Amino acid sequence: MLIYLKKTSWFTFVLTLLIALSACSTATNSASSGTGANNAAAGTSSAMADQQVLKYVTLNMPRSLDPTNVDAQRITSDGIAEPLVMLNDDATLRPWLAKSWKNVEPTLWEMELQPNVKFWSGAVMDAAAVKAALERHQKLNKRASSQIGGVEFIVKDALHIQFKTPKPDPAFIFKLTGFAIHNAAEADRLGDKFNKEADLTGFMKPTQFIPGELLIAEAVPTYWGTKPKLQRVEARLGSDGQGRLLAMKSGDTDADMNVEVEQRIAYEKDKKFNVLYPPGSTRNLWLNIKKVPAFQDPKVRLAISLALDRKELIDGVSRGFAEPVTGHFPKGLPYALDKGPESDRAKAAQLLEEAGWKAGADGVRTKDGQKLQFKLLTYSFFQPTAVALQSQLKAVGVNIEIAPVETTASNQLMLDGNFEMATYCSCGSVTGDIGGQLKSYYRSGIVSNYGGYSNPEVDKLIDQLSAEFDTNKQNELANQVQKIVLDETAIVYMYNSASWGSAYNNKVKGIDENLRTKIVPEMYISK
Incomplete structure (x- = not known):
């Protein structure tokens, strides 16, 4: 279960971590010093190191340093892998x-x-x-x-x-x-220990690691590439957006790597911060077609899509930081559709009636003694969207129970198919690999096709697209695929929006404008 930190608990959490760090700064406890770094490396504290320390908070703390692990969050973004x-x-x-x-x-x-x-x-x-x-x-x-x-x-x-x-x-x-x-030979030698003692090539090497909570890494003096200007990075879990904002405003941290809508407004009003967002992507509601019998009926899937008030999701939940959806890819791209899904609650109700789902006394539709109700997997970033979806679907007789989980934990749940509906942030975006992205979402039998959608015609078109070198033909095939999956509601498209931008205080310099959420060797702290 995802724990949402209140304002007071956030500061308690940070304070507890700071005390722990102070007590452990020269220790080599393998339980928290995942790389097995020696005391000399862990205890480096020159004047330059004190000046060039980037502290940040994030929802996506890694649970493993092994790049093959699905929970190795941000290790590439942090310059570790x-x-x-x-x-x-x-x-x-x-x-x-x-x-x-x-x-x-x-x-x-x-x-x-x-x-x-x-x-x-x-x-x-x-x-x-x-x-x-x-x-x-x-x-x-x-x-x-x-x-x-x-x-x-x-x-x-x-x-x-x-x-x-x-x-x-x-x-x-x-x-x-x-x-x-990564060093596969070392991984084979260490076995499960490689999750905390990985052998990688990055310019930042972990010296303290508490899976899912804390990661401290120091600059590698023998790094092969551009010598890093930062001497240390300190990353901590920040589950609550408001808590991360307060930590930024108080100066306890230098960056928030998961800026949410409510906090974005506050950051952009404050001249002390620099807020950067990547290009927008399509926000999805995943339906587990493979495991939920009701979703195997195209009428039910389409009804759920029609029931969504996308204007409310854009203007209300997203506070205007979103745009209407056109399909899998954001609008304006040469391989995107011009027109996306409709919103029509009356038509949604009619389709559910036709599919045999009748409204009960409590307003929830039933069929053959089964209620039309589902658990909605979500996490803190999507919590406002989940609440809105719960209300919107209730209006057509679909009952939703919100099932929040920790952000990182959702990865394995989705891969294992342990969900019914999910606001999971795997979203269609700008890509140089059109066929690869469509394959990941809609090709039969692909692990990242979380809903288990399958259509032999779509499979054939995706295979053609993936092997096509001509750009115009790629765009044409991509349009054909998107039209079919839109008509069949393979995924419920909600809106287009940039997500999880980064907010840096103005002392952080050397940010790469084309790697906005990543730590790069050129970054440094100005005084």
Whole structure:
């Protein structure tokens, strides 16, 4: 169950952590010092380190440092783990551990790696190490099957690796952005201990780690790339948006990495803060078609979509920081639809009647002795939306019980399909891999197709799209897929909005405008 921290408990929480940090600053307790860092590294406290410390609060605290773990939140964003290629906010690619790449033939890619990269242990990160890391992702990372499943990794020499894809894939390199490179040999040696003692390549190395609560990392002096200007990062769990705002205003923290709508207004009014948002994406209501019999009826799914008052969700819940939805992708993109779902409560009620769901004395519809009621999985960011959905669906006889969970905990629940409805933040966005994104949401049997939607025609179109190199044909195929899944209500689209922007106090400089929520080596604290 997600715990919402009140104002007083937030400060108690921060104070408790500060006391704990003071007591443990030179300790090497493996239970909280996840990397096994030695006392010298953990106790570094030069004048520069005292000045160049970035403190931030977030909903997305990692529960693991192992990149294959679904709960390894933000470890790439914090500069701890690194992918071969970084995805910019504008959906372009940026070389990272990879120096360059090329498409040798339709099913073969070749990548040149950055030279002189080492893991924290001193082991060399070469093509063989990259191969081992990606093969470990294939084996353990539940999200890997839809991205790099079936790919063969071929070591050409120490700095060159080739990727043999099962089918032509013009957007293959985009798929590598989600898989951080790690020392697979060390992971195999340590087993479960690797969750706290990972061997990675980032410019920040954890010295204290309490899964889901606290992460302190210090600059790696031997980092292969641009020398980091920050000397330390201190990240703490902040479950409540108002609590994070108060911590920012009091100067207890330098950044809020999960700015919510209510707090966005306050941040933008205060000249002490710099608020940055990534491009908008489509907010979804997921329906578990595979496991909930009622959702297997297209009329019920469409009725739920029609019952939504999207204007209220935009103007009320989102305080105007949202736009009407057009379909899977935000409007204005060349591969987006021009027109999205309708809102018509009377039509919704009519469809439910036609589907055999009759209104009961308590207002909740029933059929064959079963009530039309569902549990709605949500977390704090979506809590206002969940409350609005509960009210809107009640108006057509659908009863919703809100089931809040901790943000990180929702990942495994969705992957396992342990939900009925969910306001889960897996949302259609600007992408350089149109086919890959549509595959992740709507292709039969894909793990991230959380609702279990399946349509052979859609599968065929997605496969064609994923192998298509011509941009115009890609857009045409993407439109065909989106029209079908919109008509069949594979997912209920709610609105388009930028989510979880970052608020920095004005002392934080060197922010990358194309990596707005990520910590980069160029960041520093001005005095």
